[in-house]
Amino acid sequence: MTTRHLYIARHGAADPFGTLTETGRRQAELLGERLASLPISAIWHSPLPRAAATAREVARHLPAATVAEAAELIDNIPYVPPGDTMPPGWAGFFDGYAEADAAAGRRTADTLTERFATAGPAGQGTAERHEVLITHDYPIAWLVRHALESPPARWLDLTSANAALTVLTYRAGAAPTVMMFNDMSHLSDDLRWTGFRPALRP
Known part of the structure; x- marks a missing residue:
């Protein structure tokens, strides 16, 4: 059975200019250490510098893996709920959001799932693939949803911390499996929960 394992992480903590902070670099290092024992063949990252830098740090612990940019992993709003179904808490966030931008975001989201949310082409026998995706909060939420x-709007309330690990498994002919979501066990207490709004932190 063809099986694809995706190890998905949000980039490390970054400053307002998109550069990894010292905290972000340490988070990325610990993420790489956690993944080091797995047979990772590829590391894909968003085009944005904070994701690319995180991927480079993770790659130091996975020397056999290729590293490449994937445009589909860009920071992106994947779906804007219609006005009559908009959760009240999100209405202000989308106020004035253009329909053309919403449509473009949905196309990017669909391309993301078409490329990565699949076991792969039929006829690959019992091949297994293990790949890392370094991306952003919203694409992770969309993949989990x-x-x-x-429902499409469900992505709105799924938040990932910086360098937290989400694992999805895809098997040919079977429904996807969410193995874990937003796992931070590889991070020390002082490195956890960055990227969350203060009100959402435990």
Whole structure:
């Protein structure tokens, strides 16, 4: 059975200019250490500098893996709920958001799932692939929502911390499996929960 394992992480903590902070670099290093024992063949990252820098740090611990940019992993709003279904808490966030931008965001989101949310082409026998995706909060939420077959607006309340690990598994002919979401066990206490709004932190 063809199987694809995706190890998905948000980039490390970054400053307002998109450069990894010392905290972000340490988070990326610990993420790489956690993944080091796995048979990772590829590391894909968003075009944005904070994701690319995180991927380079992770790659130091995975010397056999290729590293490449994937445009589909860009920081992106994947779906804007219609006005009559908009959760009240999000209405201000989308106020004035252009329909053309919303449509473009949805196209990017669909391309993301078409490329990565699949076991791969039929006829690959029992091949297994293990790949890392370094991306952003919203694309992770969209991939998890897609794996759970939840309504499109469900992505709105799924938040990932910096360098937290989400694992999705895709098997040919079977529903996707969410193995873990937003796991921070590889991070020390002082490195956890960055990227969350203060009100969402435990």
